[in-house]
Structure formats: structure tokens, C-alpha cells
Amino acid sequence: MSGSSDSLGEWFDHALADVPGELAVRIRTALHPEWRDMYLGGGAEVVGEAAVAELGSLLQRGCDTRRAAPSLLTVDALVTYACELLAVNGDDIGAGATALLNALCNTLPNTEPAT
Helix, strand or coil: CCCCCCEHHHHHHHHCCCCCHHHHHHHHHHCCCCHHHCEHHHHHHHHHHHHHHHHHHHHHHCCCCHHHHHHHHHHHHHHHHHHHHHHHCCCCHHHHHHHHHHHHHCCCCCCCCCC
């Protein structure tokens, strides 16, 4: 499925068809409440925002144990899908990926070196 007239829900139904159940649920849960009906053309931004929010939440909860692995996989999957949506929609992948990376980096805690 690659037409820009598709909804984000239709696209994800296809994209998540072979994804393990728990990960697919985590991805769907991380997305905006009305993601299913959203226009595919804005999908990269919606999915990228979900990745940023998920990473921010994970960092607040703490991610220094193996229990964080499912959340880290969710962030990874969301970033991957956001980049795939950039390509599907014919967007500037470099600019979109850079914007997403910057947004993800902005969630990181400020770690100033100790003096």
C-alpha cells in the first residue's frame, strides 16, 4: 500500500500484519487517539511525534533495566515507520529524518560534564 490517498489506519493495517502481537499493540497504543482516520500524507509527522513521546515517557520512567526493552523496541519501530512514511509520501527523507532525530535528541536529559 503506497498511495497518498490511503489513511494511516489502512497503511498500518498492512504494515503491522506480520509484526508480533505485543509490539503491534504497543505501536497502535503510542499513536494519536484518532490515528486510524488520519491522512497518510501527514503520517510521518504523526508517527514521529509518537516516537518522541514514547521515548520521553521511557526516559522519565527509567530505562536502565531489561524491562525497558519492549518500550525501546516500540520507539525503534515508530522511528522506522516514520522514515518509511517519509519515503512512501515522497517527502525529503534527509530533512524529515534530521527533524525526527533532533526531536528525539531534545527528549534526552541535559547531561553536563561534572567539573
